[in-house]
Amino acid sequence: MSKLIRIELIKLLNYTSFKIILGLHLLLFLLVVFVSSQIDITVPGFDTTNLFRFPHIWSYFTWIASWFNLLLAILVIMVAGNEFSYKTFRQHVIDGLSRAELLGGKLIVILMIALYAFLLVLLSGFVYGIIFTSGVSPGDIISGMHILFVYFLQTIAFMVTGLLIVLLLRNNALSIIIFILLRFPVEPVIRSFFPHYMRPFFPMKSIGSLTPIPEFLSIASDTSFETADGANALTLSEMGLVAQTLPLWGEVLLASAYTLLFGGLALLIIKRRNL
Amino acid sequence: MEKILEIRRLTRHYGKIKAVHNLDMDVGRGQVFGILGPNGSGKTTTLSIIMGVVHQQSGSYSWFGNSTGTRWKKRVGSLIEVPNFYPYLSLVQNLRIAAAIKEVPAGDIGRVLEIAGLAERKNSAYRTLSLGMKQRLAVAVVLLGDPEVMVLDEPTNGLDPEGIAEVREIIAGEAEKGKTVILASHILGEVEKVCSHVAVLKKGELLASGRVEELLGSDRLFMISSPETGPLEELLVRSGMIKNIEKNGDDLLITCEASVSASDINRFAFNHDIVLNKLLPVKKSLESHFLELVR
Numbered sequence: 001m002s003k004l005i006r007i008e009l010i011k012l013l014n015y016t017s018f019k020i021i022l023g024l025h026l027l028l029f030l031l032v033v034f035v036s037s038q039i040d041i042t043v044p045g046f047d048t049t050n051l052f053r054f055p056h057i058w059s060y061f062t063w064i065a066s067w068f069n070l071l072l073a074i075l076v077i078m079v080a081g082n083e084f085s086y087k088t089f090r091q092h093v094i095d096g097l098s099r100a101e102l103l104g105g106k107l108i109v110i111l112m113i114a115l116y117a118f119l120l121v122l123l124s125g126f127v128y129g130i131i132f133t134s135g136v137s138p139g140d141i142i143s144g145m146h147i148l149f150v151y152f153l154q155t156i157a158f159m160v161t162g163l164l165i166v167l168l169l170r171n172n173a174l175s176i177i178i179f180i181l182l183r184f185p186v187e188p189v190i191r192s193f194f195p196h197y198m199r200p201f202f203p204m205k206s207i208g209s210l211t212p213i214p215e216f217l218s219i220a221s222d223t224s225f226e227t228a229d230g231a232n233a234l235t236l237s238e239m240g241l242v243a244q245t246l247p248l249w250g251e252v253l254l255a256s257a258y259t260l261l262f263g264g265l266a267l268l269i270i271k272r273r274n275l
Numbered sequence: 276m277e278k279i280l281e282i283r284r285l286t287r288h289y290g291k292i293k294a295v296h297n298l299d300m301d302v303g304r305g306q307v308f309g310i311l312g313p314n315g316s317g318k319t320t321t322l323s324i325i326m327g328v329v330h331q332q333s334g335s336y337s338w339f340g341n342s343t344g345t346r347w348k349k350r351v352g353s354l355i356e357v358p359n360f361y362p363y364l365s366l367v368q369n370l371r372i373a374a375a376i377k378e379v380p381a382g383d384i385g386r387v388l389e390i391a392g393l394a395e396r397k398n399s400a401y402r403t404l405s406l407g408m409k410q411r412l413a414v415a416v417v418l419l420g421d422p423e424v425m426v427l428d429e430p431t432n433g434l435d436p437e438g439i440a441e442v443r444e445i446i447a448g449e450a451e452k453g454k455t456v457i458l459a460s461h462i463l464g465e466v467e468k469v470c471s472h473v474a475v476l477k478k479g480e481l482l483a484s485g486r487v488e489e490l491l492g493s494d495r496l497f498m499i500s501s502p503e504t505g506p507l508e509e510l511l512v513r514s515g516m517i518k519n520i521e522k523n524g525d526d527l528l529i530t531c532e533a534s535v536s537a538s539d540i541n542r543f544a545f546n547h548d549i550v551l552n553k554l555l556p557v558k559k560s561l562e563s564h565f566l567e568l569v570r
Contacts, residue, residue: 007372014364082361091359094326095376095416096348274329 004105011079012109018075022113025071026120032064033124037132051214052132055144059214061125062151065117066211070183072113072155073162074176080106080163081172090275099271107263110159118152147211150252154210157259161203164262167269183208200246203262206254209246276303278340279424279455280325285334287320287479294320296479298334302457302472307450309470309487310459313569317479318459322355322428349377353426358413362402366393366412369401370419379420390445391415406433414442424455431465443469463562475568482568490564494518495533496557497540500526507549514543526553 012018041048051060083089089102097105125148130136165182166175187204200206246254282300286293295317302308310318323329325336327345338347360369370384388394391411396404404412410433417425427446431439446469450456460466466473467487474484483490501507508527511517516539519530531540537554544551 003375003378007375010364010368010372010375011361014368016363086361087357087359088361090328090355091373092376093328094348094353094355095373096345096378097376098345272330274323 001104004101004108008105008109008112012112015079017078021071021075021078022116025068025117028068028071029065029120030124032067033061033128036064037128049132052128054129054133054136054140056214057125057129057132058144058147059212061121061128062147062211063213065121065151066154066208069155069158070180072117073158073179075113076106076110076159077162077166077175077179078172079109081166081170081175084166084170085172087275089270093275100267103263103267103270106163107160110156110163113159114152114155117155118148121151122148150210150248153252153255153259154207157207157210157255157262160259160262160266161207164266164269167266200251201254203258206246206251207258209251210248210255212248278302279304279306280336280338280457281340282321282325282336283334285321285324285331285336287324287329287331293317293479295324295331298476298479298481300474300481300484302455304455305450305453306472307446307456307458307470309466309473310457310476311461311463311466311473311565312459312476313461315478316476318461318476319356319428320479321476322353322426322457322459326351326353326355326426328355349420350422351424351426352417352419352422354413354417354430355426355428357432358409358416360401360409360412363400365398365400366404367397369412370416373416373419377420383419383421387415387418390418392441407435407438410434411438411442414445418445418449422454424457425449426457428459429461430458431460431462439465463565467562475565477569495531495535497529497531497537498523498526498553498555498557499529499540499544499551500553501544501549501551503549507544510547510549511543516540516543528557 036048037052039048050056083092083102092102093099126141129141133140162175162179165179166172169175169178183204187202191199191202191205200209278301280300280302282298285295285298285300287295298317298321300321310321312318320329324331325338327348338351341347361372364372366388367384370388371381374381374384385394388397391414393408393411393415396408401409401412410430414427414430417427425446430446431442434442443465446456446458450469450471456469458466458470470487472485473487473490475482475490499507504525504527508520508522511520511527511529516535517529517531521528529540537556541551541554
């Protein structure tokens with residue numbers, strides 16, 4: 001285990017593209033958070049600064065952070081795809097790693113990135129929350145914080161999906177494109193062929209629904225796009241931008257199941273493949 | 276003798292191509308085992324299977340008498356086909372990864388870089404190395420942790436003559452220390468100079484294997500010539516001393532039993548009033564033997 005952490009750290013910490021994309025992720029998130037905190041919309045009954053107060057801040061920040069999950073998945077695709085283009089998975093096996101350890105190394109990378117994203121949202125949420133909330137009590141801070149762990153699961157689920165794709169295709173650029181297309185429009189279009197009640201069960205949909213748009217932002221938008229017969233293929237909710245149709249715990253179970261399934265498939269592929 | 280590697284009926288086909296077919300091979304401790312064969316004869320596939328990167332379709336192999344797990348890899352250093360490293364990492368960083376996997380202390384990195392002649396470049400990015408230097412780095416990884424067994428696939432690929440000599444010296448040095456070396460090559464001189472045992476592959480099948488001397492046979496060859504080649508040839512054929520005789524321009528190439536020496540031939544000719552103006556012992560090369568086998 002410590003051996004795997006050690007070798008993955010050597011690979012990551014000296015990889016410039018990795019550091020740039022991670023920096024970009026950090027910068028984009030902080031920028032959106034900062035800019036949105038400066039916007040002052042005065043609509044009756046709607047106060048944006050409310051988003052930055054405990055406990056709303058947790059669901060708002062995780063929602064913002066989830067916009068940039070694509071970058072995290074791209075990081076994993078690049079790091080794992082490199083092992084194929086440099087033939088270093090092959091070399092690792094020659095040098096003595098087992099196939100399971102090859103996958104283990106990449107799961108460690110995923111956990112490290114997820115931990116970074118978790119801490120980023122936790123710390124920035126904490127700082128903004130303290131600034132915007134007057135008279136904070138510990139109970140206010142903790143309430144609603146569970147969404148952070150759901151976000152943690154979401155980043156892992158997306159990254160494991162990316163990992164599975166790159167293990168199948170063994171090509172960075174192709175995998176990134178397929179991953180993006182799968183989120184939109186491939187899976188939404190496929191979903192539209194299924195009856196309404198089945199649509200929430202698709203992987204990209206269920207993983208994306210983990211961090212829903214904060215409630216009072218969605219009130220205005222969701223219903224207005226719904227057509228009478230519900231047959232409209234690409235409403236905002238269908239695109240995964242708005243609303244969930246399963247309860248949160250259901251989404252969590254579903255996304256966990258997909259993560260385990262994809263992880264298992266990844267192990268199967270890596271074990272059977274000639275390197 | 277203790278068996279290091281045992282291969283039984285190993286088979287790997289790619290579609291219609293028989294990369295390896297029903298291969299049996301045994302390598303004993305301390306042997307320098309050459310695997311010879313023309314391009315595409317299954318050398319690399321065989322080594323890839325025994326190092327666990329390619330799955331066989333049938334048959335089996337076992338290292339040190341165990342056929343499972345990866346523990347044995349700590350005792351085997353291997354270079355297969357081309358060097359595989361992270362281009363953006365320095366040599367030392369690349370070696371740190373290899374050392375961590377092999378569970379070798381990082382202190383050994385300086386030693387192997389020194390042997391490979393890359394100590395001065397240790398902080399350069401791998402991508403800045405020349406082809407020959409990359410190959411040397413791959414040899415350095417093989418030596419990491421001073422393994423009992425070295426598996427080398429075309430180790431002198433891309434090296435300049437000096438580099439080839441150095442790698443050969445490293446192999447010979449390791450063999451002298453009692454290490455077991457498995458060396459695949461299509462360069463016969465390479466195998467002939469360093470190997471004690473050899474197996475010849477063609478289209479994935481084993482053509483011959485054994486000690487190098489046995490494979491070459493015990494026959495002696497002489498190149499002789501005389502002003503009276505015609506009568507000499509006739510006399511030699513009738514004498515029963517020789518097994519074979521071949522005309523080679525003005526010279527005669529004769530093959531005799533191992534017991535026949537150059538002076539025997541000289542005396543024989545002299546006793547028959549024929550003067551030789553050339554009498555040259557010829558070493559039968561692995562190359563000629565190899566070509567005979569593969570043909």
